[in-house]
Amino acid sequence: MNVWADALIQGILLGGLYALFAAGLSLIFGIMRLVNLAHGDLIVLAAFVILTIAAWLGLDPFAAALAALPIMFMAGFALQHLLLNRTLGRDLLPPLLVTFGLSIIIENGLLELFSADSQRLRAGSIETASVSLGGGVAVGVIPLLTLASAIGVVLALNLVFYRTSLGRAFRATADDLEIAQLMGIDFSRIFSVAMGLAFIVVTIAALYLGMRANFDPTIGPERLLYAFEAVIVGGLGSFWGTLCGGIIIGVAQTIGAQLDPEWQILAGHLAFLVVLVLRPRGLFPRATD
């Protein structure tokens, strides 16, 4: 029975990573109804930014990621301000096309700069460290940190959204763009700040992506797919839902892999389809959508 308990626990921890992939996507969609098709590639881009900072300054990945946070916030703010704000309007197609193009540009730009070689964020002995839970089940410290960070990110986003005046402005803008302006809310600035925040979450996701496994410039779209599934399973607009969605996809994948290693990815997609059939709006949809 231990292998199944182990698969379940590893799946929950893997779900933390998927929740981190998804939280930034959920944040952006929730505020400005923008489906960011470049989200997966932005995570890979952030991993390369961390890699570069770590190599230049001789830092470990955690310190390098910390150094990358302000840079990435500004990059997100600038991307929204200079490009994506111009694509938003009544028509849903322009932002889809522009972020799709952005995805291709990022992937090929990274291939040009860093080649297609696999990379890894080297964190030293912590990579292989584990904690024993008894009964022959042990969990890695990095997966544990991943899940803890995912919970931390969800807590922090909820705090910003429900306890600050910025969060009120985010929700008001999402509710009614026209009336939000009457509150003195400059929505193009609000959107830019939101994208900056999403880039911070992207950078945290990239840190764990890069430490858990090898990455190369082409793996972005598949991360985007997991992120989408987590957001939709959880229900649009709820960060706790996104965390649950990530964990459901993660558990389905590890249980699937336990049945047959070839079933890992398929099991995740099947779990997504089952939730869609049973609860088309996801598990925790926001009541007002």
Place this chain on the structure above:
Amino acid sequence: MALLQTCGLKAYYGDFQALYGIDTSLDAGETLAIIGANGAGKSTYLKAIAGLIRGPAESVWFEGRPIGAAPAAAIMRLGIALVPEGRRLFPSLTVEENLLVGRYGRSTAGPWSLAAIYTLFPALKARRNGASATLSGGEQQMAAIGRALISNPRVLLCDEISLGLAPIVVRDLYDALAHIKAAGTSVVLVEQDIVQATKVSDRIYCFQEGRLSLAGRPAELSRDQMHRAYFGS
């Protein structure tokens, strides 16, 4: 000098022209009533002042500055707050959050704090942690007025605050409006109800198909004059 002035204000929805050169003037401390039938351009007039519809800068003046081309968020920060038609509270915010978000862009000190708004509308205090959708129509209207008032605007624009409400609720709202006026805020009131409008306003403008059909002080205007200006017969 007038506090708020429109000079030849025109407004368009695509190819359709809704306002054909409107000249109005509001002095500090005054209450204006804008009356007219449905589709006369009253709401459009308020939207054009609030910056939701933008035109040439010189078509709207506030405190001696041309603001006709400014975006809505900037106009709100100058001190012009709009209570929109149909309340339009934010559904995912609680009642209190709806009030608080009203001072996001401008938190000038003045008579209107959260506490003062709860004193003006005690019904809101009891429901402050509830979802805005659970409020009755009258309470929603109170919240919408409070949300505009909390930034301590110099001018409060109100679009049909009595629409669809019971007469007793309308009386309460107009009592509140008298308090707001007494606290020093100038008010522009769009209203279909002539009787209500003449009671509270210092000056009346009547709109008809996007043009001014009558202007004057309530005491100087006869019922008959207003009736003709209103319906165009």
